[in-house]
């Protein structure tokens with residue numbers, strides 16, 4: 526079992542376990558999002574929400590994720606996060622199974638610590654009863670324990686966590702997304718946009734959320750090893766990627782994918798390179814069973 530870290534790409538694990546466990550995780554991963562209301566209606570409910578718990582409740586009730594805990598985050602930031610996840614679900618419903626948790630980093634780490642101890646309340650909250658009884662589930666407990674060792678605050682900004690499907694997550698650091706840090710974080714994102722560090726229309730919280738979701742899709746669809754993505758990455762070269770997408774996109778193939786996805790989802794008029802990457806993403810997504 527080995528955690529893999531690539532800049533802000535977050536973590537993913539590979540491990541060996543009885544096939545029965547992987548079969549159960551596969552069923553879990555294949556859960557699809559079924560919209561119960563229109564996206565506009567959902568956005569309206571989020572705009573009208575007056576507390577973090579109400580935002581979490583809307584996300585859970587509309588089946589955007591298994592667990593949504595915005596505790597410790599700024600309310601405006603929480604609304605941005607859930608709106609992005611909602612838009613994502615309406616565009617890519619087959620990814621629903623990988624959105625086990627959306628919310629604050631600290632609350633996620635707290636839950637994973639309890640999951641490592643096989644806490645029944647948290648097992649139920651994540652809908653893991655069936656999986657947790659399976660032979661080999663101890664491996665999942667080890668991953669949960671590993672994540673539970675994190676501080677839960679500071680130095681993360683935002684991350685996509687891929688845990689083979691049992692507790693995959695999109696997490697946000699209270700240090701940046703909490704009431705004390707959010708205003709400064711917004712100023713930083715605006716500055717990064719002006720200096721070309723991040724893509725067009727991605728100088729705000731929305732851009733970061735889609736960037737992390739881009740990492741998640743990368744892991745799910747193995748995009749960093751996709752020949753079409755690699756050919757595109759090599760054909761453009763560093764200078765053109767910086768000019769046509771962003772400077773941060775030159776760091777690695779995975780950041781290139783995340784930045785392109787962020788522009789594609791955030792900008793009213795995404796540029797050609799973002800469109801080209803998005804086309805490859807859509808093709809890879811269409812092959813997900």
Ligand SMILES: [Zn+2]
Nearest residue numbers: 533534780783
């Ligand atoms: Zn990244």
